Amino acid sequence: MTAPGAVWVYAERHGDSFPPVSLEILGHARSVADALGTKLVALTVGADGAPARSLARYGADEVVTVEHPLLERYDTKLFTDLLESELRPADPSVLLLGATRNGQDLAGRLAVRLRTGLTAHVTSLEVDREKHLVGWVPGFGGGIEAGVVCPNRRPAIVTVRPGVFPTPEPRGSSTAVRVVRPTLDETSFGSRRVAFEPKGFSVDLTRSEVLVVGGRGTDGDFGRLQRLAHCIGGEVGATRVATDSGWVERERMIGQTGVVTRPKVAVILGASGAVQFTVGIEKAGFVIAVNRDPDAPIFEAADLGIVGDLGPIVDKLVEALGEA
Amino acid sequence: MRSVVCLKVVPRPEEVRVNLEAKTLERSGVRSVINPADLNALETALAIRDRYGGRVTVLSMGPPSFEPYLRVAIAVGADEAVLLSDRAFGGADTLATSYTLAQGIQAIGGADLVLCGDESSDGGTSQVPQGIAEWLDAAQATYVDRLEVPREGILRARRLLEDGTETLEVSLPAVVSVLGGANEVRFIDYDRWAMAEQASIRVIDAVELGADRASLGLPGSPTVVAGLREVRKPGRRHEVLTLEPGVAAARLAEELRRLGVART
Numbered sequence: 001m002t003a004p005g006a007v008w009v010y011a012e013r014h015g016d017s018f019p020p021v022s023l024e025i026l027g028h029a030r031s032v033a034d035a036l037g038t039k040l041v042a043l044t045v046g047a048d049g050a051p052a053r054s055l056a057r058y059g060a061d062e063v064v065t066v067e068h069p070l071l072e073r074y075d076t077k078l079f080t081d082l083l084e085s086e087l088r089p090a091d092p093s094v095l096l097l098g099a100t101r102n103g104q105d106l107a108g109r110l111a112v113r114l115r116t117g118l119t120a121h122v123t124s125l126e127v128d129r130e131k132h133l134v135g136w137v138p139g140f141g142g143g144i145e146a147g148v149v150c151p152n153r154r155p156a157i158v159t160v161r162p163g164v165f166p167t168p169e170p171r172g173s174s175t176a177v178r179v180v181r182p183t184l185d186e187t188s189f190g191s192r193r194v195a196f197e198p199k200g201f202s203v204d205l206t207r208s209e210v211l212v213v214g215g216r217g218t219d220g221d222f223g224r225l226q227r228l229a230h231c232i233g234g235e236v237g238a239t240r241v242a243t244d245s246g247w248v249e250r251e252r253m254i255g256q257t258g259v260v261t262r263p264k265v266a267v268i269l270g271a272s273g274a275v276q277f278t279v280g281i282e283k284a285g286f287v288i289a290v291n292r293d294p295d296a297p298i299f300e301a302a303d304l305g306i307v308g309d310l311g312p313i314v315d316k317l318v319e320a321l322g323e324a
Numbered sequence: 325m326r327s328v329v330c331l332k333v334v335p336r337p338e339e340v341r342v343n344l345e346a347k348t349l350e351r352s353g354v355r356s357v358i359n360p361a362d363l364n365a366l367e368t369a370l371a372i373r374d375r376y377g378g379r380v381t382v383l384s385m386g387p388p389s390f391e392p393y394l395r396v397a398i399a400v401g402a403d404e405a406v407l408l409s410d411r412a413f414g415g416a417d418t419l420a421t422s423y424t425l426a427q428g429i430q431a432i433g434g435a436d437l438v439l440c441g442d443e444s445s446d447g448g449t450s451q452v453p454q455g456i457a458e459w460l461d462a463a464q465a466t467y468v469d470r471l472e473v474p475r476e477g478i479l480r481a482r483r484l485l486e487d488g489t490e491t492l493e494v495s496l497p498a499v500v501s502v503l504g505g506a507n508e509v510r511f512i513d514y515d516r517w518a519m520a521e522q523a524s525i526r527v528i529d530a531v532e533l534g535a536d537r538a539s540l541g542l543p544g545s546p547t548v549v550a551g552l553r554e555v556r557k558p559g560r561r562h563e564v565l566t567l568e569p570g571v572a573a574a575r576l577a578e579e580l581r582r583l584g585v586a587r588t
């Protein structure tokens with residue numbers, strides 16, 4: 001058993017694979033553990049152990065895999081119970097989770113179970129002079145971020161936005177894997193799954209090199225954005241206003257409540273540029289913005305800004321790119 | 325079905341100013357609104373009541389100045405409103421907030437169903453609903469866009485996840501977080517407006533709540549804001565041009581070709 005005070009990463013699974021954020025936080029957690037002078041432990045829960053062994057190549061000092069044939073799907077009560085029984089005796093200083101829907105479902109419940117502090121949706125992590133983990137959370141309305149610490153209780157639970165850290169490369173050497181086999185039956189679950197419809201197609205904007213992003217100013221005409229995206233080999237993204245209005249799927253939402261992207265080029269159309277959105281494009285290589293309002297804050301976040309009506313501009317741009 | 329909807333009153337984000345030297349948010353003169361996702365939670369509760377009967381109570385935590393927002397919720401259709409108000413509740417993080425709200429729900433006789441918005445627009449953590457569920461030892465379903473009661477004592481919830489749509493059944497009592505934009509919120513019923521203005525709003529302070537003082541507000545909050553800083557903005561070129569559409573399009577095409585993303 002790893003000594004108390006270690007950094008633990010909960011690597012969420014989707015069946016046999018890990019969503020990118022699980023590996024992103026594990027890769028980054030190595031430097032957090034080093035800065036705290038402690039061990040790094042990766043924890044995963046699932047029906048079989050094969051994925052856990054692939055996890056062992058991403059820099060952890062120990063991998064803990066909780067395995068049982070019934071652990072095919074996530075369940076709040078069961079996963080909270082399982083993590084609690086691993087974490088209480090291990091007494092880690094930090095627990096990192098990906099800020100996915102189920103990651104947040106679990107983190108919020110587990111933090112109260114353990115009576116500890118939770119910092120949600122962080123976009124960067126630092127270790128301060130007192131050796132406390134500082135999670136930086138953007139927002140608060142005006143281009144600022146808050147550094148949150150949990151100095152007197154542990155573990156400090158932190159959820160990290162997908163896409164903020166790069167995906168690590170697997171290494172040759174692999175770590176020891178500790179297998180935990182709990183005794184479970186149907187009564188261990190708090191819910192019954194009556195249906196699951198996997199997404200027919202899935203888009204992961206954190207992987208896109210080129211993005212065409214629409215906001216309120218598009219008035220919902222995402223067909224036009226789709227045409228431009230097609231011309232430049234990009235994917236379509238959106239602000240929260242656009243997804244809340246039902247103009248485009250929620251998974252295309254960029255920003256604090258969506259995904260943080262790192263494309264080579266982002267073309268932002270008709271978005272005012274609230275910080276909750278711009279946090280999702282600040283890692284872009286080059287940002288182009290088109291907006292009718294010359295005072296829109298989006299221009300502060302852009303390399304090249306065009307003041308004008310996006311409709312005719314985009315139509316003529318598609319024409320110009322198509323001709324060549 | 326006895327439902328409690330947790331409402332948060334949030335400042336309009338575009339009006340909040342930051343004093344970076346004092347490391348504080350300047351909220352004076354800033355107008356507030358009911359957190360948008362919480363209105364979707366209210367609409368869900370009203371739809372459940374319309375279909376299965378019962379009662380809808382809205383619950384908020386904050387200063388007495390929040391009362392008018394609770395009256396709006398009554399005008400929209402809630403049966404009653406409760407405000408948890410005490411200086412001792414101030415400075416609460418998610419642990420203390422979820423504790424206080426859970427205590428409030430118990431103080432008014434408990435609930436079969438607790439509904440919250442999935443997150444608050446003022447830098448919220450989207451972790452409070454799960455916390456309330458744990459304090460109440462209730463089932464939970466988060467990121468829900470559809471809810472029904474197929475059988476007595478059972479709640480069926482549809483959750484939208486990154487890799488698909490999951491439909492769960494849990495036993496009541498349960499706490500549900502409703503996705504922002506999950507439904508169309510009904511308008512204020514102006515026939516109810518006069519009644520809402522007259523309605524008495526129950527205010528509960530820390531003494532009446534009978535809660536563990538050490539778990540409330542700042543003392544009950546393990547997380548601390550250690551610092552505020554300006555979001556590090558990457559160095560951008562900030563070239564802003566006002567151009568006719570044709571000229572603008574040509575300029576953008578040139579830039580996109582230079583960046584190597586357009587066919588040349």
